[in-house]
Amino acid sequence: MIVGEQKTIAEIKEIIAPYSRVLVLGCGTCVKTCFAGGEDEVATLTSALRLAYNKDAKQISLEEFTVERQCEDEFIQEASAAISRNDAVLSLACGAGVQAIAKRFYKVPVLPGVNTTFIGMLEKHGLFTEECLGCGDCKLAVFGGICPIARCSKKLLNGPCGGSQNGTCEVDPETECAWQIIIERLTSLKQLDNLKKYIAPKDWRSSNAGGPRKLVREDHII
Amino acid sequence: MQPNITIFHCINTFADGNFLPVGDNVNCELNMVKLPCSGMVKDVFLLRAFESGADAVIVMACPEGECRHVEGNIRAQKRVEWTKKILDEIGLDSRRLTLVNISPGDVNSAIDAIQQTISSLADFIPNPPATVRETAVA
Ligand code: SF4
Ligand code: SF4
Numbered sequence: 001m002i003v004g005e006q007k008t009i010a011e012i013k014e015i016i017a018p019y020s021r022v023l024v025l026g027c028g029t030c031v032k033t034c035f036a037g038g039e040d041e042v043a044t045l046t047s048a049l050r051l052a053y054n055k056d057a058k059q060i061s062l063e064e065f066t067v068e069r070q071c072e073d074e075f076i077q078e079a080s081a082a083i084s085r086n087d088a089v090l091s092l093a094c095g096a097g098v099q100a101i102a103k104r105f106y107k108v109p110v111l112p113g114v115n116t117t118f119i120g121m122l123e124k125h126g127l128f129t130e131e132c133l134g135c136g137d138c139k140l141a142v143f144g145g146i147c148p149i150a151r152c153s154k155k156l157l158n159g160p161c162g163g164s165q166n167g168t169c170e171v172d173p174e175t176e177c178a179w180q181i182i183i184e185r186l187t188s189l190k191q192l193d194n195l196k197k198y199i200a201p202k203d204w205r206s207s208n209a210g211g212p213r214k215l216v217r218e219d220h221i222i
Numbered sequence: 223m224q225p226n227i228t229i230f231h232c233i234n235t236f237a238d239g240n241f242l243p244v245g246d247n248v249n250c251e252l253n254m255v256k257l258p259c260s261g262m263v264k265d266v267f268l269l270r271a272f273e274s275g276a277d278a279v280i281v282m283a284c285p286e287g288e289c290r291h292v293e294g295n296i297r298a299q300k301r302v303e304w305t306k307k308i309l310d311e312i313g314l315d316s317r318r319l320t321l322v323n324i325s326p327g328d329v330n331s332a333i334d335a336i337q338q339t340i341s342s343l344a345d346f347i348p349n350p351p352a353t354v355r356e357t358a359v360a
Pocket of ligand 1 (some may be wrong): 029
């Protein structure tokens with residue numbers, strides 16, 4: 001899932017300041033799961049903004065709406081009427097959602113209310129961890145299902161670095177050493193020999209470093 | 223104008239807080255919201271209470287270790303702390319939102335908490351601002 005975090009109220013107030021009618025638009029999938037932009041967060045943020053405007057004796061009209069996924073046209077359409085009633089959209093989706101709305105509603109300013117942070121998982125209720133960098137050339141089979149690119153602070157493909165202490169990373173003691181986990185897991189899978197091979201430096205052209213990527217599925221295009 | 227205080231309370235604290243014998247010594251308008259468990263309280267409910275004109279909001283939960291649903295009161299505490307951060311961000315002074323742990327039926331502690339809240343209100347800017355209040359009354 002995409003993990004994001006709501007921007008501060010001060011920043012959101014600044015972003016929406018030029019507009020008098022704003023639609024706060026949630027996304028009911030990834031950002032709902034990480035408590036940044038689902039229906040509940042739309043309601044909380046809208047209430048907080050109304051209180052803030054009231055306190056400053058300022059006027060604003062805020063409308064709430066949430067679609068299932070802001071990155072799909074089929075769902076975006078449901079918000080058309082609400083979008084047309086407002087001067088701007090404050091999107092609480094990830095960056096893909098913000099841009100999907102901007103693309104479809106060419107003349108409407110679309111503003112981000114969330115900082116999109118990483119591709120991750122729900123480790124436990126309220127804790128989300130980064131697991132994938134979307135590099136476009138997955139090598140998890142070699143590393144026992146643990147990604148050294150996303151989870152080792154130094155992105156070492158031929159680790160560990162030697163600085164790991166009691167299973168934690170020397171860069172940040174709050175982070176588990178990815179290479180400790182890789183070695184433990186490969187040992188239990190009896191695949192430690194995977195690490196005898198030298199892993200060549202990563203070719204980052206398959207990642208975003210090679211420019212914006214596209215995925216084409218000819219069998220789905222008419 | 224009397225201060226307006228909204229109380230969210232767990233039904234295990236008081237079956238119905240409307241029967242709290244607040245008497246003449248508590249000079250305020252009280253709105254009681256009963257919940258099956260204090261753990262059901264959410265940021266948006268607390269903020270909406272302020273939007274509806276509450277000067278202060280008190281969440282009354284069972285003492286730690288005594289929640290019938292095990293951790294409802296701990297959840298309530300966390301949600302109150304989270305909402306306090308939002309109030310501070312807005313500049314509304316988070317001290318107007320409190321959680322008090324009250325043993326089932328301990329009416330005196332509940333009334334003490336209300337009285338303390340009323341006396342602390344003098345330190346805060348009014349919510350909603352006077353202009354909004356006057357518009358609402360008119
Ligand atoms: S818009 Fe972003 S947050 Fe919403 S479903 Fe799509 S990828 Fe997930
Ligand atoms: S301690 Fe472990 S996770 Fe941290 S940089 Fe070294 S190998 Fe990577």
